Amino acid sequence: MSQDTPTSERTSRILDPSFLEGLDDLTTEVVRARRDETLAERDYQSYLRRLIQARQDLLVAERDRRAVGAAEPPLVERLTQILSAGPQGGSRGEVLRVQLPPEDITEAERSVGAVMGASFLARPEALSAEDLDRMLEALDRAEHAVSAVRSAVFVVHDRLQEELKRRYRRDPSEIPSHL
DSSP, X not given: OOTTXXXXXXXXXXXXXXXXXXXXXXXXXXXXXXXXXXXXXXXXXXXXXXXXXXXXXXXXXXXXXXXXXXXXXXXHHHHHHHHHTOOOSOOOSOOOOOOOOHHHHHHHHXXXXXXXXXXXXXXXXXXXXXXXXXXXXXXXXXXXXXXXXXXXXXXHHHHHHHHHHHHHHHOGGGSOTTO
C-alpha cells in the first residue's frame, strides 16, 4: 500500500500470513469470526475504492469539460451524473452490501482526504491544469493501491469461506441455526 492510502490495524492483521495459519486447529467460531472480520474489511476497501473512483470521475469530467470548452455545470449536476454511473469494474456477482459502521465511513473519507485535501470537491473548476493532473495521478496511485489490498483481502476471505464450507460439509451441525 502506498503512503497515499495508509493501512489500518485491521488491514494489517488480515493480510498478515499468520491470520490464516493453523486453521485446522481453530474452532469454527474463530474461523467464522475471522471470516466476518475479513468481510468487514473487504466492504471497507470496496467503499474506499468507490470514494476514490468518484473523485477520479469528477476530475476527469472537469478535464474533459475544459478540453471542449463547455460551460461549468453546477457541482450537484456533475455529482449526480458521475454517481449515477455506478461502481467501475467487475463484480463477483454478489449483492452490494452497505453495512459499514460510521467509524469505517469516517476513516475512508479521512483516507481520501489525505490524498486529495478536504476541500478539492468545492471547486474543481478552480484547479490549474497542473493541479488537476497531479490530483488525478495521486488518485490513480491510491486507486491501484486500494485495489491491490482489496484483492488480497478477497483471497483471505475466500480461504476462510472455503474452510467454513469444508467444515459444514463434514459436519452439518456446525452450520449456525440462524442461517
